[in-house]
Amino acid sequence: xxxxxxxxxxxxxxxxxxxxxxxxxxxxxxxxxxxxxxxxxxxxxxxxxxxxxxxxxxxxxxxxxxxxxxxxxxxxxxxxxxxxxxxxxxxxxxxxxxxxxxxxxxxxxxxxxxxxxxxxxxxxxxxxxxxxxxxxxxxxxxxxxxxxxxxxxxxxxxxxxxxxxxxxxxxxxxxxxxxxxxxxxxxxxxxxxxxxxxxxxxxxxxxxxxxxxxxxxxxxxxxxxxxxxxxxxxxxxx
Amino acid sequence: xxxxxxxxxxxxxxxxxxxxxxxxxxxxxxxxxxxxxxxxxxxxxxxxxxxxxxxxxxxxxxxxxxxxxxxxxxxxxxxxxxxxxxxxxxxxxxxxxxxxxxxxxxxxxxxxxxxxxxxxxxxxxxxxxxxxxxxxxxxxxxxxxxxxxxxxxxxxxxxxxxxxxxxxxxxxxxxxxxxxxxxxxxxxxxxxxxxxxxxxxxxxxxxxxxxxxxxxxxxxxxxxxxxxxxxxxxxxxxxxxxxxxxxxxxxxxxxxxxxxxxxxxxxxxxxxxxxxxxxxxxxxxxxxxxxx
Ligand SMILES: Nc1ncnc2c1ncn2[C@@H]1O[C@H](COP(=O)(O)OP(=O)(O)O)[C@@H](O)[C@H]1O
Ligand SMILES: [Mg+2]
Numbered sequence: 397x398x399x400x401x402x403x404x405x406x407x408x409x410x411x412x413x414x415x416x417x418x419x420x421x422x423x424x425x426x427x428x429x430x431x432x433x434x435x436x437x438x439x440x441x442x443x444x445x446x447x448x449x450x451x452x453x454x455x456x457x458x459x460x461x462x463x464x465x466x467x468x469x470x471x472x473x474x475x476x477x478x479x480x481x482x483x484x485x486x487x488x489x490x491x492x493x494x495x496x497x498x499x500x501x502x503x504x505x506x507x508x509x510x511x512x513x514x515x516x517x518x519x520x521x522x523x524x525x526x527x528x529x530x531x532x533x534x535x536x537x538x539x540x541x542x543x544x545x546x547x548x549x550x551x552x553x554x555x556x557x558x559x560x561x562x563x564x565x566x567x568x569x570x571x572x573x574x575x576x577x578x579x580x581x582x583x584x585x586x587x588x589x590x591x592x593x594x595x596x597x598x599x600x601x602x603x604x605x606x607x608x609x610x611x612x613x614x615x616x617x618x619x620x621x622x623x624x625x626x627x628x629x630x631x632x633x634x
Numbered sequence: 635x636x637x638x639x640x641x642x643x644x645x646x647x648x649x650x651x652x653x654x655x656x657x658x659x660x661x662x663x664x665x666x667x668x669x670x671x672x673x674x675x676x677x678x679x680x681x682x683x684x685x686x687x688x689x690x691x692x693x694x695x696x697x698x699x700x701x702x703x704x705x706x707x708x709x710x711x712x713x714x715x716x717x718x719x720x721x722x723x724x725x726x727x728x729x730x731x732x733x734x735x736x737x738x739x740x741x742x743x744x745x746x747x748x749x750x751x752x753x754x755x756x757x758x759x760x761x762x763x764x765x766x767x768x769x770x771x772x773x774x775x776x777x778x779x780x781x782x783x784x785x786x787x788x789x790x791x792x793x794x795x796x797x798x799x800x801x802x803x804x805x806x807x808x809x810x811x812x813x814x815x816x817x818x819x820x821x822x823x824x825x826x827x828x829x830x831x832x833x834x835x836x837x838x839x840x841x842x843x844x845x846x847x848x849x850x851x852x853x854x855x856x857x858x859x860x861x862x863x864x865x866x867x868x869x870x871x872x873x874x875x876x877x878x879x880x881x882x883x884x885x886x887x888x889x890x891x892x893x894x895x896x897x898x899x900x901x902x903x904x905x906x907x908x909x910x911x912x913x914x915x916x917x918x919x920x921x922x923x924x925x926x
Contacts (some may be wrong), residue, residue, distance in 0.1 A: 502816035
């Protein structure tokens with residue numbers, strides 16, 4: 397069971413007003429949920445708080461019923477959580493191969509590790525050709541592929557993605573989202589996908605949640621959300 | 635010409651020790667983004683431990699092993715007990731903490747063992763071989779070179795070929811990303827300090843028998859030169875530490891022989907100034923990352 401839930405999550409920076417104030421949400425086992433919202437809505441803050449990178453002022457984070465609150469980021473990851481962070485999270489000084497092995501280290505040993513890395517290359521052909529290249533020589537698309545592949549290599553139970561399509565060519569975005577959808581269908585991976593690319597995100601998600609100024613203002617099936625012009629207009633600006 | 639060969643060869647042995655000590659500074663810089671200004675005092679503690687064990691047991695090798703272990707433990711203890719607890723927003727608290735530690739350790743050593751220089755015997759003869767009438771390296775110099783080469787080789791393998799090395803490098807380059815991949819970054823910082831101080835202890839252990847002898851300040855000059863070496867090579871670059879260490883060792887050897895011993899530190903400073911003016915990141919600084 398890998399349901400991700402958070403209840404009454406309150407998060408802020410410094411002494412400022414909270415960015416998220418008592419937010420609750422459940423991402424059921426095997427669901428793909430799109431987290432939508434304009435710039436500054438609090439998507440990144442939410443994902444980082446779930447991973448423990450930003451301390452929560454209150455509330456709880458549960459993974460498959462287990463309370464993650466109070467655990468360090470690395471321990472949350474070792475319980476099955478994975479985050480593909482915003483921007484270029486590839487370790488620029490390491491090669492593609494080393495980035496992938498790093499992702500697999502805590503999860504797999506010996507031959508299983510080699511197999512997991514090989515599977516990642518199968519998923520993302522372009523990475524196989526660049527396995528010995530340093531991270532800083534990759535294109536934006538290759539980096540995002542590597543970041544996703546590196547998260548998947550540890551077989552997480554729940555995958556969080558923070559705007560994976562940001563700044564990428566449409567064809568690359570289509571490929572990434574395609575792999576994401578196939579993987580989720582094949583493995584039953586639970587996914588929370590933060591995006592401003594509403595059309596792309598809703599095309600792979602079962603459900604969409606709209607975040608505005610730290611509050612969940614809509615929570616509907618993806619198809620319904622995509623077809624509702626009033627809602628789109630009010631919260632998503634198109 | 636004979637003189638030139640002789641000076642180069644003595645410079646080579648000194649360079650190997652410098653490179654080793656500089657490498658220890660590079661390791662801790664990469665692990666914790668800190669220049670450990672207490673490295674010399676911590677290394678001196680390890681050399682005293684080696685000295686005491688050798689005196690008690692009569693075995694140089696047992697002393698060497700205990701000195702390395704002391705360095706490793708001290709590195710871990712200082713990171714866990716002191717450095718980790720200091721604020722990290724600016725480098726200043728770390729520097730002040732390290733300088734305070736220097737005073738405590740050196741005063742403590744002077745209280746425990748006395749401030750005087752104690753002669754420390756090398757395990758091999760320090761009389762140079764004479765080849766074709768030219769005095770070159772001594773058996774002890776060869777031992778120093780071989781040990782330094784073996785340890786640097788082993789560290790290179792550890793960092794590039796093992797999964798611990800991969801975690802150490804990742805944690806140093808990208809701590810947050812590493813944590814997201816399950817790497818226990820705080821533990822990697824401790825391991826970095828452990829390796830670093832053990833390496834510094836080895837460099838000091840190798841150098842003390844060739845110098846005035848053991849005192850609480852025995853590694854101070856080594857630290858100053860090695861710091862210059864690490865900066866010249868690029869604080870982030872193990873290869874830079876090696877190349878600059880050998881280079882600076884030979885430069886000091888030649889200047890000492892042809893000009894005077896007191897001119898050697900000036901030559902090192904001049905080299906440091908030129909490198910900082912031309913390549914502020916050091917000779918082996920990494921190139922710019924791709925931006926798009
Ligand atoms: N490190 C930070 N320090 C202070 N405020 C921040 C920080 N990061 C984000 N914020 C604020 O939190 C709010 C939500 O930002 P963010 O979570 O990045 O939104 P999104 O990812 O949806 O664009 C914004 O008002 C932003 O200014
Ligand atoms: Mg964001």
